[in-house]
Amino acid sequence: MNAETGRPTPDLDLDRIRADFPILAQEVRGKKLVFLDSAASAQKPRAVIDAMVTAMETQYANVHRGLHWMSERTTEAYEATRDKIAVLMNAASREEIVFTHNSTEALNLVAHSYGRGVLRPGQAVVISDMEHHSNIVPWQMLRDAHGIELRVAPITDAGELDMAAFEALFADGRVGLVAITHMSNVLGTLTPAERIVAIAHAHGAKVLFDGSQAIVHRAIDVQALGCDFYAWTGHKLYGPTGIGVLWARRELLEEMPPFLGGGDMISSVTYAKTSWAAVPHKFEAGTPAILEGIGLGAAIDYVQAIGYPAIAAHEAALVEHALARLSAVPGLTIFGRAQQRGGVVSFAMAGAHAHDVATLLDRQGIAVRAGHHCAEPLMRRLGVDSTARASFGLYTTRDEIDALAAGLEKVRSFFA
C-alpha cells in the first residue's frame, strides 16, 4: 500500500529496472556502488545509450535543412522527441516545446525574452526562499539590467512555502511574474502549484515553474496546473546532458522576442532586416543537440513505460523509509518536513562536517552530495553552510537506504 494515497502501490520490478542501468553494477572503491545522487544527475538506462549509439552508427546528419535520407531520418527522430514531450507534459501543441541546453538556459530564456521583452521596469518578479541559483541569478541580472524588482517569498520552518506571506507579495499589483520551484532540490518540498497559479493569475501575474526536480517524480500536466512556463532538464530525467526543455503557452512564445540569433531561428535574413521563424524554432538558434534530443526521447519512452504512478509511489515509499531510518541515527538533523515531497532528503550530522560525511560515505561506495546545492540563500535560511543530501531515482532500493543508514552509523562512530 502507498502510505500517501491508501491505494495499492503499483509494483516496480526493481531487479529488471536495475538491470537496465549498466552503471549500477559498478563497484566504487572496492564496494558495490550505492548511487544516491540522482537529483544532481540521474543515471542512463541502456535504452538511452542505445538510441544515441544507433543514431550515430546508422542515421546521423544535421537536421531540418537536409534534403537527403540521413538528414530526413535524423530530423524525424529528433522531432519525434518534441511530440513525446508534448504528450508527457500535456502541452496544447508541439509548437509549445522549446529545446534548450538545460534548465538553466530555459530559465534564462524566459528572463531574457519575456523579462526584457514583455515585463516593464518597475514590475516585480517573485521567487521563493528555496530556489536553485539558476532560478535566482537570471532574475538578479534582469533586475540590474532592466529595473525589475525581485521579491522573495519566505518558507516555513517545515520547509513549505508560506502561502499567506506569498499572497501578500501581490498586494501592490506590481508583480508581473512568479518564477518558483515546483520541487526543492534541497528539501524535497513539492510546492502547491495550482494554488500558486490561482493566486498569481488572480493578480495578473504569469507563473513559471522550475520543474527540474518535479518532473522526475511526478506526472506534469501543464494544462491542469494552469501555469504559463515550465522548465526542466533532460539529464535528471534519465536522459543525456546537453538538452533541456522550456514549455510555454503559445501566445507567450509568439509575443516574446527571440533569445539567441543564428541559423535555424530565422525565416529570412537581409542585412537591413531579419524575420524570425515560427515558434518554437524562433528560440532555437544553431545546430540543436540532435543526439541528445534523440536520447531524451528514449528516456521519456522509458519513463512512460514504467509510468509516473508507479514511480511516484515507489519514491514516496523510499522517502518514508529514509525518513524513518535516518531519524533513528543519533545526532542527525533532517532539513524539511514538507507534507508533499519528492525523493530528496537533506541532513547534517552533529560534530561532523557535511564534506567529511560525504567522503566517508564515498569510501563505503555510497554516493551522496554535500555542499550548498546551488541554493546558498536557502542555506542561510536553514542556518547552515552546507548539508549532505541523499536523492533517489526510480532504480533506488530500500536496501540502498539501509546501506546509507548503516554507513552513517559508521561515520558517527568514527567521529564519536
Place this chain on the structure above:
Amino acid sequence: MNAETGRPTPDLDLDRIRADFPILAQEVRGKKLVFLDSAASAQKPRAVIDAMVTAMETQYANVHRGLHWMSERTTEAYEATRDKIAVLMNAASREEIVFTHNSTEALNLVAHSYGRGVLRPGQAVVISDMEHHSNIVPWQMLRDAHGIELRVAPITDAGELDMAAFEALFADGRVGLVAITHMSNVLGTLTPAERIVAIAHAHGAKVLFDGSQAIVHRAIDVQALGCDFYAWTGHKLYGPTGIGVLWARRELLEEMPPFLGGGDMISSVTYAKTSWAAVPHKFEAGTPAILEGIGLGAAIDYVQAIGYPAIAAHEAALVEHALARLSAVPGLTIFGRAQQRGGVVSFAMAGAHAHDVATLLDRQGIAVRAGHHCAEPLMRRLGVDSTARASFGLYTTRDEIDALAAGLEKVRSFFA
C-alpha cells in the same frame, strides 16, 4: 605530392579511417552511402561513440561539486577536454576555453557580453559578405538593442575577401570589433586571418573568427593568428552535438560581464549581490554538456592522432580533384575560386533546381546539401536562391567524388 605545398603528402590510411566510422558502411535507398555533407555535420568515429558509452556505463555523475568517486572521475574526464582544446588551439591557458552549446551560442556570447558589456553605442562591428547567419543575426540584434553600426566587407567575384574594401571600413576609427568567418561554409574560402588581424589591430579593433569550418580543415594556433576570440562547434569536428567552444584572451574574458546566470557560474549568491566565478566558469551556467565534452575529447584525440598536416593535404587533394571533375560536367557552375580553400564545393546545374539535384543524388545514395546554407546575403551576392554543396571530411575518398560526378551526369541527362 601535395599540389599546394609541393611537399610529399602524408598518406591517410583511408580504409582504416573509414572502418572507424560505422555509419559509412550503411546503405541508403539500396545504394552505398556517399556522404558529402560533412560541413553541415560530420560523422562520428567509434572512439567518440565509445567514450560516451563508457562514460554512461561506468562513471557518470554530475561534475564539479560532487565529492564522490563517480563525480570526481566524470569531472576529470570532462575537464581533460578543456586541456585538449587548449593544446589543439595553442591557447595560453586552459582558463581561456569556454564551453558553449555550439558555435552559434559562442558567437552570441561574444555579441552579448563583449558587445553590450564593452562595445559602446556608435562603435561599429565589421562582418563580411560571406557569413553564416549565426555570425550575422547576433550582430543585428546587438545593433538594434545597443546602437552598434553593422558594416559588411565585400567579397570579390572569386569569392575572396576584398582586402582594400575591408581596410577602408576602418577609416573613421569607429570599428570596435571584426567578426568574420575563417572559412566560408558555402565557398570554401579560407580568409587571410593574419592580415585581417593586422589591419584590425592597427585600427584598435578586436577580431573574432567564426572557425566553425576552418578548424575542421586546418590547424588553428590562436597565438600565431593573433586574434582575440575564436568560436567553433564540436559536431563538425567529428564530435557529438550539443557542445561548442569559445576561445578568448583571458583579459577579455575577465573584462566581460557574464552571459547566462545560474549554477556553476557564481562564486557566492545573496539576494542583494552575486559574485561571479573565475573564468572560464563565469560563462558556463548550469549543468554542462558533460557527456558531449567527453565525446569531444575523444574526437580531438582522434583528429590529433591523424594530424592536421595529413588532413589538410588530403582535403586539398580532394578539392583539387573535385574542381577538376565537376568542371568537366557540362552546365555546372562552381561558386568561388579562392586561392586558399577547404573541403567545400558549391555548384549549380543549368536547367535544374538545386533541390531537384540534391534529391536525384540522394536517390543514388549521395548526400549533398542544397539551399541557402544559412547564408542568404551571400546567395544574393552570388545572384542565386540556392546552391548545391558537396563537402568533405577526413574519411572522404576520390571514389566518392567520382561517384558525385557520375551522379551529376545522370541528373543532367535526366533533365536534358
Place this chain on the structure above:
Amino acid sequence: MSDSAAGLDDLRDLYQEVVMDRGRHPRHGARPARFDVSARGDNPMCGDRVEVFVAFDPQGAIETVGFEARGCAISIASADLMADTVTGRAPADARALFAAFREMVKTGHCPACDRAGDAAALERLQPLAGVHEYPSRVKCATLAWHALDAALDQAAEGKGVTR
C-alpha cells in the same frame, strides 16, 4: 531524355515523366489576364516561391487557376497539376482535395481518397505520391496548394480584386 541506358530508372519513382514535363513546361504557369483573388506561398528554407491567381465563375466555382513560380521541378509540377484538378470545383471541394493530396504526399497512400469521391482527380495527382519517401520535399509539393488555400480564404472573406 536518354533513359535506361544511363541507369536512370531509379530516379523515376519520384521524378515521373509527367512531373518532369510539367516541371519544365507548366500549362498554367502564367498570371491570367483576369482573376478574382491571388495569394503567395513562400518556402523560406529554400527560396521557393509561388503566386496563385484564381478566377471564379458566377456560381462561385473555380473557373481558372494560374500561377507564377520560382522553384524546383516538384513545386512547379505540383502547382500545374493542382491547377488542372481544381478547375471547375467549388472551393470546398478544392479544399477537400488538398486534404486528401496532403495525406497522399505525406504517407504515400490516402484512406480518405475514396470518401472524398475524388478518385479521378487523385489519379491525376498520383505521380506526386512518391514524394512521401522524401519528407523534406513535401513542402515543395504542397506549396502551391497552401497558396490556393489562402486565396480561397480571401474569397470567402469577400476580399479580392474588384473588377
Place this chain on the structure above:
Amino acid sequence: MSDSAAGLDDLRDLYQEVVMDRGRHPRHGARPARFDVSARGDNPMCGDRVEVFVAFDPQGAIETVGFEARGCAISIASADLMADTVTGRAPADARALFAAFREMVKTGHCPACDRAGDAAALERLQPLAGVHEYPSRVKCATLAWHALDAALDQAAEGKGVTR
C-alpha cells in the same frame, strides 16, 4: 572511537588518527594576540573559510602561525599541521614546502620532496597524502596554505599590521 569492530578500517586511509585529532582539537586554531600579517582563504563551493595569522621574528622567519577556520576535518587538520611545520622557517622555505605538499596531495607522492630537503616536515604532513584519492578534497587540504601564501605576499610587499 570504537574501531575495527565497526569495520572502520577502510575509512582510515584518508582520515588517519592525526587528521581526526587535529581536525577536532587544533593546536593553533586561534587568532594570536600578536601577528604581522593575515589573509583569508575561501572555498566558495563548500563554504569552507580560514583566516591565517603570521608573526615574524626579527630575522624575518615565521615565528608563529595561528588560524581561525570554519570547515571540514581535513581543512582544519591541514591548517594545524601547516602551522606546525612552517614555524621557524624563512618565507621562501615555507613556500617551497607548500609546493611539495601540493604535489603530494594531488598525486600521492612527491619527487621534489628530497630536493626540497624537507623530508622531516613532509613526514609530518604525510597523513594528508591520502587526499590524492579524493580529488574534490584537495582544495580542503590546500586552503590554509593558499591563505598563508597570500599572507606571505603581503609581508613581501611590506603591507601588514603596524605594531
